[in-house]
Amino acid sequence: EYDDKEAVITGYFPKVHDHESYIFYGEFKEHPKFGLQFLANHFRKDIPQTKQGVVSYLSGELFKGIGKKTAESIVDKLGENAISRILNQPSLLDEIPKLPSEKAKL
Incomplete structure (x- = not known):
């Protein structure tokens, strides 16, 4: 078990x-020099499943031009x-409604 809030993750990804x-x-x-590390052999993106999580994800940095209101209308x-x-x-x-086609292609 690991109780700390942070961990060093190593691996190739x-x-x-x-x-x-x-x-x-x-x-x-x-690790003999750097201490306890998590050696990852694979990973996956965790896709949010709650309304608030999905709205935050869609209105985040990855989707420029999609604000909170637009993200909420998508989830609604x-x-x-x-x-x-x-x-x-897609x-x-x-x-x-009101989602321009150029934003839908982001």
Whole structure:
């Protein structure tokens, strides 16, 4: 078990973004020079599942021009699983009132 709020994660993976959540899989190892580290052998992005989490994600840094009100209208129309639905069927964004098509393609 690990009780600290922070951990050093090591491994080989593409760039991760500061404002996104990830789930890492692996094990803790004691590095002779740097101490306890989590050696990740793989990871996945943690997609938010609550209305507040999805609104924060969609109105965050990754989607320039999508503010909180637009993100709320997306979640109101598509539900809390909006991210998964959009990934599977991007044309769903056409149903969002007042969402310009250039923002829907971000």
